[in-house]
Amino acid sequence: VTGILAVAKVDTGDTAWMLVATALVLMMTPALGLFYAGLVRSKNTLNTFMMSIGAIAVAAVTWALLGYSLAFDGDGSLIGGLHHVALHDVGFTPRDGTTIPHLVFMAFQATFCIITTALVSGAVVERMRFGAFLVFAALWSVLVYAVLAHWAFGGGWLIANGTLDFAGGVPVEMGAGFSALAAALVIRARKDYGRQALLPHNAVYVLLGGGLLWFGWFGFNGGSGFSTGDPSVLAFTNTLLTPACSLVAWFALDLIRGRRVTAIGAATAIIVGCVLITPAGGFISPGWAMLLGAAGALPCYAVVVYRPRTRVDETLDVLAAHGIAGFVGILFIGFFAQLAWNGVSDGLVYGNASQLCDQAIAALVAPVYAFVATYVLLRVIGLVMPLRATERQEALGMDVVQHGEEAYATGEGAILVTPESGIEGEVAVKPT
Amino acid sequence: VKLVIGIVRSEKANDVLEALYRAEVRGLSMSRVQGHGGELDRVETYRGTTVKVELSEKVRFEIAVSDPFVQPTIDALCDAARTGEVGDGKIFVVPLERAVRIRTGETDVGAVTPVGE
Numbered sequence: 001v002t003g004i005l006a007v008a009k010v011d012t013g014d015t016a017w018m019l020v021a022t023a024l025v026l027m028m029t030p031a032l033g034l035f036y037a038g039l040v041r042s043k044n045t046l047n048t049f050m051m052s053i054g055a056i057a058v059a060a061v062t063w064a065l066l067g068y069s070l071a072f073d074g075d076g077s078l079i080g081g082l083h084h085v086a087l088h089d090v091g092f093t094p095r096d097g098t099t100i101p102h103l104v105f106m107a108f109q110a111t112f113c114i115i116t117t118a119l120v121s122g123a124v125v126e127r128m129r130f131g132a133f134l135v136f137a138a139l140w141s142v143l144v145y146a147v148l149a150h151w152a153f154g155g156g157w158l159i160a161n162g163t164l165d166f167a168g169g170v171p172v173e174m175g176a177g178f179s180a181l182a183a184a185l186v187i188r189a190r191k192d193y194g195r196q197a198l199l200p201h202n203a204v205y206v207l208l209g210g211g212l213l214w215f216g217w218f219g220f221n222g223g224s225g226f227s228t229g230d231p232s233v234l235a236f237t238n239t240l241l242t243p244a245c246s247l248v249a250w251f252a253l254d255l256i257r258g259r260r261v262t263a264i265g266a267a268t269a270i271i272v273g274c275v276l277i278t279p280a281g282g283f284i285s286p287g288w289a290m291l292l293g294a295a296g297a298l299p300c301y302a303v304v305v306y307r308p309r310t311r312v313d314e315t316l317d318v319l320a321a322h323g324i325a326g327f328v329g330i331l332f333i334g335f336f337a338q339l340a341w342n343g344v345s346d347g348l349v350y351g352n353a354s355q356l357c358d359q360a361i362a363a364l365v366a367p368v369y370a371f372v373a374t375y376v377l378l379r380v381i382g383l384v385m386p387l388r389a390t391e392r393q394e395a396l397g398m399d400v401v402q403h404g405e406e407a408y409a410t411g412e413g414a415i416l417v418t419p420e421s422g423i424e425g426e427v428a429v430k431p432t
Numbered sequence: 433v434k435l436v437i438g439i440v441r442s443e444k445a446n447d448v449l450e451a452l453y454r455a456e457v458r459g460l461s462m463s464r465v466q467g468h469g470g471e472l473d474r475v476e477t478y479r480g481t482t483v484k485v486e487l488s489e490k491v492r493f494e495i496a497v498s499d500p501f502v503q504p505t506i507d508a509l510c511d512a513a514r515t516g517e518v519g520d521g522k523i524f525v526v527p528l529e530r531a532v533r534i535r536t537g538e539t540d541v542g543a544v545t546p547v548g549e
Contacts, residue, residue, distance in 0.1 A: 397443075405477070409476070411483075414484065415483060415484045417484050418474070432533070
């Protein structure tokens with residue numbers, strides 16, 4: 001009885017930190033929008049950014065209505081229950097095992113669902129219709145994210161089995177990365193892919209977006225202990241160390257490959273490093289976290305270099321930066337988890353081979369589920385509505401076609417339309 | 433010696449460059465211009481402000497060629513830039529009084545013939 005009373009008590013310090021952490025993670029989604037917007041051509045800047053904003057709109061709502069319940073109600077092995085539908089019984093009393101109000105816990109988890117949904121957009125930018133993306137985002141946030149979150153966080157079979165995933169290697173990183181691959185295969189390549197140079201239009205956005213993502217990631221990883229306790233502190237500090245080591249490694253790889261250190265490479269390295277430490281943050285020592293950053297950058301770099309030589313237009317390399325890095329991070333725990341640091345479990349290096357086995361199961365099953373579920377979901381949506389803009393619209397640019405705005409409007413040649421004169425019948429470009 | 437001026441859709445600029453290369457037309461310059469050629473206006477809305485955008489982005493090619501190259505240049509421009517919709521652009525061919533290659537002082541046909549031919 002005393003145990004139950006103890007866990008039901010709200011800790012003010014923990015709550016204060018989690019309120020901040022939640023805001024930090026929410027900021028990551030506009031930061032991702034900026035990062036992605038810089039990587040596309042200028043005529044698609046707004047559409048690309050709006051996919052991230054759209055993910056906030058859609059996923060926050062689906063999460064509150066249904067996703068949170070499916071992810072975090074009960075310990076069903078495959079899927080949660082419906083007790084928390086529409087936030088029923090989510091109030092100020094802490095969820096079992098936490099010391100923060102249940103509402104804060106729910107909001108924190110919501111921001112994870114939001115950014116993960118936004119991440120997938122990187123595979124389909126510059127060609128997917130905005131309306132179709134919103135429908136996809138709504139369904140994906142429930143059918144893919146909430147399910148994987150239940151498995152890894154909410155009491156599902158992976159966490160029950162002993163898989164360690166501190167801040168979302170399974171639902172967030174592998175979930176987004178392998179879903180992105182499936183989405184790229186269904187939506188297919190941009191019309192000019194492989195024929196013309198499709199270059200990033202603003203590397204400064206990319207660096208600033210990457211930097212803001214890193215900043216937000218301190219809340220993402222540092223908040224995933226749901227407290228100000230040791231695991232959170234460890235994850236917070238590792239979130240500084242691992243990406244720094246990934247940056248150094250990426251610089252070296254860039255120097256070897258092209259004799260120059262590239263800015264967009266650096267922004268990519270920041271993301272890769274943050275992703276690498278996401279699953280492992282609270283489980284490995286700072287020393288191993290540094291090794292993870294340096295060594296884990298290698299396979300991601302290889303995929304970034306190799307992917308454009310294929311016909312797969314997984315446009316912004318979500319698979320390489322999130323899927324592969326998440327996979328590496330999840331497995332790394334199996335080797336280098338250290339009871340002395342995490343108080344939970346040792347990895348293979350410290351004599352516990354079964355942890356590696358638990359990690360390997362997650363590293364195999366999560367990508368398969370994310371890929372297959374996303375592939376089927378998009379195929380089904382494609383039966384109901386067109387997923388892509390037409391070639392003509394793609395050539396004009398998605399900003400003008402889908403949103404009727406330009407990112408860099410000059411106003412030259414623009415004539416003010418008064419409401420009385422009306423605009424009907426003269427719209428050349430209709431968003432279809 | 434003629435100056436061929438081609439004004440095309442900006443999204444077709446790469447296709448035109450490729451077609452000109454295939455037609456062995458080597459010397460050219462291009463610039464971004466804004467123009468209006470009878471296509472329907474585009475409507476954009478920024479908060480409460482709705483505007484009709486009458487000028488659209490185009491790319492202007494200027495290519496000085498010797499007479500035998502005039503038709504291949506026109507063909508390349510037409511084939512590569514055509515979509516069939518209003519707004520594909522125009523080609524103007526104008527006589528050139530003189531052409532001078534600054535490096536050598538060559539004039540006219542010599543000036544517009546690529547080095548090595």
